[in-house]
Amino acid sequence: MNRAVLWLGLMCRVVFSQAGPPWNDEQRLLEGLLDAPGRYDRRVRPVKNATHPIDVHVIVGQERIAILSLDSRQQSLYSAASFSVQWEDERLSWNPDDYGGVEYMIVNTNEIWYPRLIMRKDGARIGVIGDSTESLLMYNGKVNTMNMIEYHSSCFLKQGKFPFDSQTCDVLVGLTTTPDSLVRLLPRLTKDYQLNIVNDWKLLDVTIEPFKLKCANFEVDHSDVTSVEWVTSPVIGDPRCMFTIDIRISISLQREWVAYTYSVIGPSALLGIIAAAIFWLPPDCGEKLSFGVSLLLGFVVFQTLVQEALPEGGNGEPPAALSFIVINFFLCGCSVLLTAVTLILHNWEVPEKKKNNNKVFCVNLGSTISQEENNYDLGRDGDALEDEISKETVATNWKRIAHRLDMLGFVLYVGGFFVNIIIFVMSATN
Known part of the structure; x- marks a missing residue:
């Protein structure tokens, strides 16, 4: 009996020691926001009404835009740009007075919902936001994450005016198979970005604009699995057609011709x-x-x-x-x-x-005489x-x-x- 009571006491001590009070207000806030059962599910979009889209602000050039190289012979662009992505998650809001005045904290992006932005170019896909990227949470539910992306992409150059040519290279940033009815991208370019160019090009302009991808859907006849009918010209408003919105970043460059x-x-x-x-x-x-x-x-x-x-x-x-x-x-x-x-x-x-040199041979008394005929004649001179x-x-x-x-x-x-x-x-x- 005493042994059973002793074991029970030890187990309670271990349990209470593991489930002790939070270390500080930030840990208590983090446990209240993310660790509470049924409190947060990162698979669900952070909107109260599931039929409404969530607005995601994509800011390009928050820190810098760098043109690392533009190979004219290979026609490839190697550049880098900083992306700042902001959205609002109502489930991650709190009252700072309840948590010792904590107004913001940093968490890993893989612990919360975030838009799966990718850069599409030449069949390659580069994630703008990774699971290991840190995000800044504000008490009003604003979420902000920033990342620097370096990428290679092909850029078809029209070089008929070389060396006085100007080129424009496009890069698409968007979501994978996510229609704009669920996530709406709102691009913006900062005016005070820092530009770095390390080759013989100078920047003319950087533009950023929404780019609506064409709707490419297909219908499958379930009675015949091999029968697939492609919808090449869907009707606007057709529920089978889900448009996706990408962001097109256009970089205009001019060659240094001197x-x-x-x-x-x-x-x-x-x-x-x-x-x-x-x-x-x-x-x-x-x-x-x-x-x-x-x-x-x-x-x-x-x-x-x-x-x-x-x-x-x-x-x-x-x-x-x-x-x-x-x-x-x-x-x-x-x-x-x-x-x-x-x-x-x-x-x-x-x-x-x-010249005609006519020679006359005369035989006189057994001797042969050779005479050149009229060599110095006045007519011939x-x-x-x-x-x-x-x-x-x-x-x-x-x-x-x-x-x-x-x-x-x-x-x-x-x-x-x-x-x-x-x-x-x-x-x-x-």
Whole structure:
């Protein structure tokens, strides 16, 4: 009997020691809000009337928005943004006077109901709010949680105006299979956000707006499990069609073009200007053609070096800078070809006529006499002089043609070069 009483006393002591008074008012408040039986169920939306939606405020850029990288060749955006999500939970309200003046406290998000916001891009889903995220509870039932998200996403770049192009990348943030009749997202962008850009882009604008996804439902004929009828054009108001609201974040960026002008456009234009000098070199200098070939090789080496800096064309349109370099290369090649033609014309020589050396052999007294017939005849001297003058006249005419061809080539080259500049500026600015 005494042993039974002793065991009973020990058990009561253990029970009362475990169920002792709360450590402080915050613990007492937490136990009253979340641990009381039937007091809180995080699976249920925090609205008194189940037919009413709950308003969730999504604030983007509360701390900062960072553009970490935008790869033009891979067309991928790597960025980060802070999200502040706020909503009201009537079950988490209390009177501060009943709990020692406690007006707020911090709990893990997995202990309360919270909207399952995700970032949708390229088939990947990133949770905006995780179970380990801390939430701030206010005495009036306001709940606020904040998180910083880093994400990769593809961004289709239209780079026809490179390096003077501007791009806009979109990211969707929303709920999974949750219609707007249950949870209503209210986006907002802070005006005093801190912007960090660590690459060669500058921010033009950040916009945030609701984005209603198209209704995609289907009907299943239960008599035939394999029969599925897709509803492609549902009627607005059809109870089978549940619209979901996402938030579309649009980031508008402009490329910093100064560095590309110095490293890509400037050297190409300089090589194009130097190539015009090939037409002014005298043909007799011996370096006219080799100078043009050297410039042509310089263009090839330059294009190889800047190949990594040039992006791939987007939307089937080559970048303006690439077109500018290729056209300059083509003009330089044409100038070298024309130079070769002018050198041929400049050095054109009339083939000499064969001389008729008629020899007369006379046999006199057993000796053979060889005599050249009329070699120094006055008539033949006149013919030779005419041939020499004719040859010089023809050569002079070919040199004049070569010179005029050089001048014509110079005019055409300069005209083509300036037309190329005009086309580049128009394609980059329009």
